[in-house]
Amino acid sequence: MKSNNGLQIIIRITVCVTMLSSLIGAFMLHSTPSHRESGSVLILVSVAAAVLWVLEEVVFHNHTRKYVAKLSTMISKTERDSLLNFPAPAIIIDSENVIVWYNRLFGRQVYSEEEAYGIDLTELMNIDMDKIYSSDGDLVCINAHFYKAKAIHTDVNGELSMVYFNDVTDYVELEYEFRMSHKTVIIITIDNFDELMSNIRESEKAHVVVEIEKLIEEFLENTTAVSKKVASDKFYVYMEERHLAPIIEQRFKILEQARKIAVGERSNLTLSIGVGRDGANLAESEKFAKQALEMCLGRGGDQAAVKEDGEFKFFGGISSAPDKNNKTRIRMVAKAMLELICNHDKVLIMGHRFGDLDSVGSATGFCCAIRNMVKEAYVVVDPEQNLSKTLINYINENESEHYYITPQEGLERLDDNTLLVVTDTHNPALVESKEILARAKNVVVIDHHRRMVNGIEPTIMSFLEPNASSACELVTALIEYFGEDSNITVHAAEALLAGIMLDTKNFIMKTGVSTFEAAAFLKKKGADTIAVKKLFANSIETYHQKSSLINSAHLYKECAVAYTEESFSEIRIAASQAADELLGITGVKASFVIYETNGVINISARSMGACNVQIVMESLGGGGHLTMAATQLNCSMNEARKRLADAIDEYWENNSQE
Known part of the structure; x- marks a missing residue:
């Protein structure tokens, strides 16, 4: 083929030269006699060149078309082989996300169970079909591997798209290990420690100290955490994120275990725990931990607070704060x-x-x-x-x-x-x-x-x-x-x-x-x-309204819940007093009265201390105290009753053993 191409080039050059000679010969025919002979020769050469041109078109053009066709076939085959053996899993899907083609690596690494033809891609993996067309793609996990999936349209109409999967498992695992090894600072203090220890015998003090030490040791068991006792009532703990996450998930069981330690005849130990999480370094995490601990103490102790992303999350806090006569x-x-x-x-x-x-x-x-x-x-x-x-x-x-x-x-x-x-x-x-x-x-x-x-x-x-x-x-x-x-x-x-x-x-x-x-x-x-x-005296109308609220009460999971859709002038006074009265019912640990004023649903909550109504009301956007709290909701009466029931369920689920 190369020799034919060379011969073809020589012929074309010769043709071009002889055509030029033909033009010169034609011009010489009209000149002197001596020049006419030379012109005749040049014209003969031009005729020969024309014959060669025809020969080139007939003989060699056919070879050129064959060569181009063969080259195109070779390129198409190379494209198919390259895509089939592409060093990353790749598929082609139609407009309905159905797989119409996939390469060998996809069949080996991603989906090796059976043929993937005709299967919807979203059924194989949890993938966001909108994100994969973006520059960032979508991170998917399949067969214990992580892939960054990206897609492009392969035709003008957008009916077919190619999706390829870049294996980023090593990167994801490295990032996960970095996150799990991040250090957090935990500060644990014993609430009202000096007052607790002041009225017991020396032998009892030694016993309490030993119980506290054992409690901290059990808290850190099976972890790589390091603890340091910085005062008689304060511990610093440095813990990796991998061990902190399960503790948060279990809602700091150490709080419950601490309450089982008796101090004297009528007192029990309680802890306040501040957790600094997601700090850029240990110094910042310690700062977060101190802020979280301050929030715990300001809320009465016996709870844990975790500060992350600038927000606080609270756990525990179901018992009343110890009396401090400072x-x-x-x-x-x-x-x-x-x-x-x-x-x-x-x-x-x-x-x-x-x-x-x-x-x-x-x-x-x-x-x-x-x-x-x-x-x-x-x-x-x-x-x-x-x-x-x-x-x-x-x-x-x-x-x-x-x-x-x-x-x-x-x-x-x-x-x-x-x-x-x-x-x-x-x-x-x-x-x-x-x-x-x-x-x-x-x-x-x-x-x-x-x-x-x-x-x-x-x-x-x-x-x-x-x-x-x-x-x-x-x-x-x-x-x-x-x-x-x-x-x-x-x-x-x-x-x-x-x-x-x-x-x-x-x-x-x-x-x-x-x-x-x-x-x-x-x-x-x-x-x-x-x-x-x-000063506590009420009108006869308010007394009747209070009685009506009490009559509407029903029991729900050791809570008395009353509500009214009527509105009257002293509804707030009647509701708060009704909530107090409902605590006198046998087996009731908390009471809630729901009423409406000026288009806003109000909930008045009371307890005898066995249920922290502040936590219940905080979950609904309100607040207050352990035994007295309230909230306001912009919703219907039925929706308010449902949300209150859900909040009560959540509270007892998280404090089922209290």
Whole structure:
């Protein structure tokens, strides 16, 4: 074939030369006689060239077409062989994702059971057919191998597509190993350790210490973690992610095991655990762990908190916080708060929306105590939208000074030298006036509810004590240390005592030593228990409404659930009181009352401590305390009942042994 091609080229060159000679000969025929002879010769040569040209077209053109056809066949065969032996699994699918062709490697590595022709690709593997046409492709797993699948359309109409699979198993396994070997920091503290150990014998102390050491050892058993005891009540643990994940999945069983360790006759051990996860390095993970531990302690202890991706996840927290009678801390807080008050010209005090006796009572007592320290001090409260009209009227009738102003009046009085004190809540969404909170530059928070993640920020001081019975108890404790600079009237003392009695259910729930000390202090100030009892009186209509709610109750998994679709003026008071009454039913560990106000579904929750209603309400977007919580839902009554049932199911599923 090569010799034919060479001969063909020589002939064509010769033809071109003779054609040129023919033109010259034609020109010479018209010249001199001598030139005519030469011209005749050139014309003869041209005729011979024409014959050669015809010969080339006839003889060699046929060979050229055969060569081109053979070359095309060779190229097509090479393409098919190359695709068939492509060094990565490859298939061709039609517009319905059905496999119409696949290469040998696909048949050996990916699908070797039988012929794959006619099988839908999505039936073979979990693959995103939209993602495979993108530049990133889709990661799929089949036969214990990971592949990055990518696809391209092979024809103009897009009916056929080729999908090839790049084996990235080594990369995925390396990435997984890197992730699993990432170090996390865990800080474990023993709640209220000094108080627990102060009232037991030395032999019992040694036994408790040994039990704690064994508990930590069992916690780290079968792991590669390293622990270090940095204090008598604190442990640092450095653990790989591969061992932490199962612990989180089991919801920190160490919390339950710790409660089984008895300290003395009536106390049990509880732990607070802060976990720093996904930090860029150990230092950042330790920082996350400290923040998580702080959240645990702020929520009452006996729980674990995991911080990852800037968010907190909580586990446990089903028992009440231990009673801490830390007078040293209260004295220090009171001193710092006195300095803040004296450095401001005005003080505004407000609680939460629909303020109850604890919210309004704590604000009233605080306002009365600081009246002679600042130029102005007022309680911001909505005179209509609150649950303490009886208390407000009682104070207005018996006090010569004016205590209460509306939120609008509070906004008008607010300036750069005003101190805002928020009591009985640290949730920015629940304060009496969001506008005042947003504009205030100096904010102090006094609250007894368990710390929430997105609390009021920034603050110049926070006094959060989840072990306290009420905000009124905290305010009373501060007033005791305000000294001679402050004094409260009899009626302000009664307002504080009313708040304590409300949140403790007449000194039954969440009552510690400090609670009775606060009540004794208020009694010394002249508080009359009979006058306080009158503040709880209801109208006959409210009493009937409460009875109707109680009659609608049914039992669901040791919980009493009541609801009403009716709306009346004192529905909030009736609902909260009905929730309290339902706890008196035998076998009931928690009560929930569902009602509607202004198109919003409200749920009021109560417990005797055996069920942490705060966790139940938090799962529905609300919050509160272990024995008292609430939430609001934007849905129908039926949907609210279903969501509450699901939240109760989830709680008992996660705390089935409690």
